[in-house]
Amino acid sequence: MGRVLLYAFLLLMAGFFLLPVYLVILTALKEPAKITLETVWQWPHPPYWESFRTAWEAFRPKFQNSVVLATSATLLSALVGSLNGYVLAKWPFRGSGLLFALILFGMFIPYQSILIPLFQFMKSIGLYGNLFGLVLVHVIYGIPIVTLIFRNYYSEIPDELVEAARIDGAGFFGIFRHVILPLSVPAFVVVAIWQFTQIWNEFLFAVTLTRPESQPITVALAQLAGGEAVKWNLPMAGAILAALPTLLVYIFLGRYFLRGLLAGSVKG
Amino acid sequence: MRDRITAFLVLLPSLLAIGIFVYGFIGQNLWVSLTDWGKDPAQALALRPELRFVGLENYRELFTGFVDVRFRQSVVNLIFFTLFFMAGSLGLGLLLALAVDRAPKGEGFFRTVFLFPMALSFVVTGTIWRWMLQPQGGVNVLPTLFGLPPLSFPWLATREQVLVFDWNHLPFYTALAVALVLLYVAHAAYREGERRRFLWALFSAGVLLLWAFTLGRGLKLLPYPETHGFSLALVGVILAAIWQMAGYTMALYLAGLRGIPVEVLEAARVDGASEWQLFRRVIFPMLAPITLSAMIVLGHIALKIFDLIFAMAGLDYAPTDVPAIYMYLLAFRGNQFAKGAAIGILLLLLVAVVVIPYLASQLRKEVRR
Numbered sequence: 001m002g003r004v005l006l007y008a009f010l011l012l013m014a015g016f017f018l019l020p021v022y023l024v025i026l027t028a029l030k031e032p033a034k035i036t037l038e039t040v041w042q043w044p045h046p047p048y049w050e051s052f053r054t055a056w057e058a059f060r061p062k063f064q065n066s067v068v069l070a071t072s073a074t075l076l077s078a079l080v081g082s083l084n085g086y087v088l089a090k091w092p093f094r095g096s097g098l099l100f101a102l103i104l105f106g107m108f109i110p111y112q113s114i115l116i117p118l119f120q121f122m123k124s125i126g127l128y129g130n131l132f133g134l135v136l137v138h139v140i141y142g143i144p145i146v147t148l149i150f151r152n153y154y155s156e157i158p159d160e161l162v163e164a165a166r167i168d169g170a171g172f173f174g175i176f177r178h179v180i181l182p183l184s185v186p187a188f189v190v191v192a193i194w195q196f197t198q199i200w201n202e203f204l205f206a207v208t209l210t211r212p213e214s215q216p217i218t219v220a221l222a223q224l225a226g227g228e229a230v231k232w233n234l235p236m237a238g239a240i241l242a243a244l245p246t247l248l249v250y251i252f253l254g255r256y257f258l259r260g261l262l263a264g265s266v267k268g
Numbered sequence: 269m270r271d272r273i274t275a276f277l278v279l280l281p282s283l284l285a286i287g288i289f290v291y292g293f294i295g296q297n298l299w300v301s302l303t304d305w306g307k308d309p310a311q312a313l314a315l316r317p318e319l320r321f322v323g324l325e326n327y328r329e330l331f332t333g334f335v336d337v338r339f340r341q342s343v344v345n346l347i348f349f350t351l352f353f354m355a356g357s358l359g360l361g362l363l364l365a366l367a368v369d370r371a372p373k374g375e376g377f378f379r380t381v382f383l384f385p386m387a388l389s390f391v392v393t394g395t396i397w398r399w400m401l402q403p404q405g406g407v408n409v410l411p412t413l414f415g416l417p418p419l420s421f422p423w424l425a426t427r428e429q430v431l432v433f434d435w436n437h438l439p440f441y442t443a444l445a446v447a448l449v450l451l452y453v454a455h456a457a458y459r460e461g462e463r464r465r466f467l468w469a470l471f472s473a474g475v476l477l478l479w480a481f482t483l484g485r486g487l488k489l490l491p492y493p494e495t496h497g498f499s500l501a502l503v504g505v506i507l508a509a510i511w512q513m514a515g516y517t518m519a520l521y522l523a524g525l526r527g528i529p530v531e532v533l534e535a536a537r538v539d540g541a542s543e544w545q546l547f548r549r550v551i552f553p554m555l556a557p558i559t560l561s562a563m564i565v566l567g568h569i570a571l572k573i574f575d576l577i578f579a580m581a582g583l584d585y586a587p588t589d590v591p592a593i594y595m596y597l598l599a600f601r602g603n604q605f606a607k608g609a610a611i612g613i614l615l616l617l618l619v620a621v622v623v624i625p626y627l628a629s630q631l632r633k634e635v636r637r
Contacts, residue, residue, distance in 0.1 A: 103286050201389030
């Protein structure tokens with residue numbers, strides 16, 4: 001009896017989580033003229049693959065923007081994070097704990113509270129509307145979380161290893177290069193997945209700081225779906241395109257994805 | 269020694285960046301919020317606009333000015349959205365975790381399905397649910413597949429409000445709510461035998477209640493009654509937000525459930541505890557810290573929610589307005605930078621109220637260790 005209820009609940013919930021996905025795929029495969037509200041749940045005959053071609057043509061430049069943005073910002077911020085984490089975990093100085101706390105605070109602010117000065121600043125240094133301006137912004141506001149993940153990871157590495165390398169005459173960068181880096185692959189994977197997903201999915205900075213030619217795909221999708229008299233097959237195909245990279249990351253690297261997710265919340 | 273200097277120099281760029289982009293910009297934003305930027309048409313065109321200090325005028329207008337009625341509705345919306353979204357995500361997440369924890373067949377499959385929306389952008393979720401919630405389609409016609417009549421709730425299109433109250437009574441209700449929390453604190457302190465904390469909480473609650481029922485009732489923010497309430501158009505937004513975040517709470521709870529030592533559960537069972545008592549006395553107390561973390565994270569997401577509503581209803585739809593949307597509209601569509609900055613500061617304060625006590629307690633825990 002209990003088992004039956006359990007499975008009934010699980011199946012019901014799986015329906016709740018998967019039904020939207022089913023509807024998205026279904027709608028994306030419909031000819032625009034055949035999309036009517038009464039027949040939304042009917043599977044199209046034959047499937048209209050054209051939607052994806054049209055959506056891909058419309059979204060390709062934005063998709064490329066997103067790829068450039070997410071990969072370069074992720075690489076940079078992982079590098080910055082690992083150096084910061086290394087300093088804070090293995091070379092603490094007086095006041096470094098306080099500085100770490102001050103850095104962490106940046107993770108919690110609502111970005112609305114810095115958006116107007118940021119917008120003005122980007123305009124004044126001529127990076128408004130530029131994709132690399134957006135990369136810079138993501139790297140900077142990513143500093144708190146990546147520093148946190150790397151510092152926590154590096155504090156698990158025994159100090160004796162660092163000490164031994166120092167006695168052997170290795171300096172700051174020597175130790176980093178030969179002792180720390182070879183051990184930090186898991187942390188890099190967690191940070192890379194986390195940052196890639198975050199930056200790919202981000203919207204507020206993207207919509208505020210870009211012009212049409214430098215828009216990432218989230219902005220383009222929101223604008224397409226928000227327009228009047230939309231043919232719904234296009235936004236749905238676009239949604240699939242926009243979701244695909246992060247979804248693939250989740251499916252194939254789910255374990256690390258989860259670790260990033262839990263990094264900030266279940267310590268202590 | 270040279271290495272120590274190198275270490276500091278490596279950290280320095282990040283420190284400068286955070287110093288400018290976080291603390292500097294917050295300061296600048298605070299300053300902007302105290303000026304008249306946006307009032308004078310000449311400022312909109314000027315490259316270096318001349319700003320005049322107006323004190324707290326923008327904040328006063330937001331809370332009591334005639335034109336900013338939309339801001340006040342957005343605040344009310346935000347409160348209801350936050351409450352229902354948090355309750356829904358926590359409740360559903362806990363149920364999912366308990367179900368998955370019973371090791372059903374296909375456990376991995378179910379876990380993956382419940383968590384995958386976390387990988388999506390709020391914009392994608394919003395686009396999908398906007399289509400799901402079309403008044404004459406999507407969810408509403410789903411029952412017809414089973415031969416039932418369609419649902420008729422218009423979701424995002426409704427302008428109906430429930431739990432309507434007069435904005436003038438806001439100080440009264442706020443005082444009432446805070447007093448209730450204080451009474452709860454007092455109750456907890458009494459049970460733990462903390463006499464001083466008990467007395468202080470009781471005293472503060474008493475003063476607040478006294479104020480609320482005497483002066484608080486008579487206080488008028490506006491010269492006329494202005495009603496606000498829980499806008500039913502938000503129900504769809506809340507549903508979409510829960511769809512996206514319930515899996516996350518499930519993952520948190522699942523980690524917590526797996527962390528409870530089997531011996532503890534066994535011992536309780538041996539002592540003759542029923543399933544319900546096991547939940548009530550052993551499992552829930554052990555999940556309490558996770559609930560707190562989850563509440564902080566979810567509350568944090570809720571307070572700055574922007575992209576989901578942008579994608580579901582756009583910027584210009586008042587029934588689903590929240591401060592973040594209104595702020596964007598004012599600043600980047602209306603050039604009313606000062607007022608937008610004021611909303612930004614208010615959001616920061618709101619988040620700080622939630623996050624700082626949590627951070628402080630985490631920090632204290634770390635020091636104790």
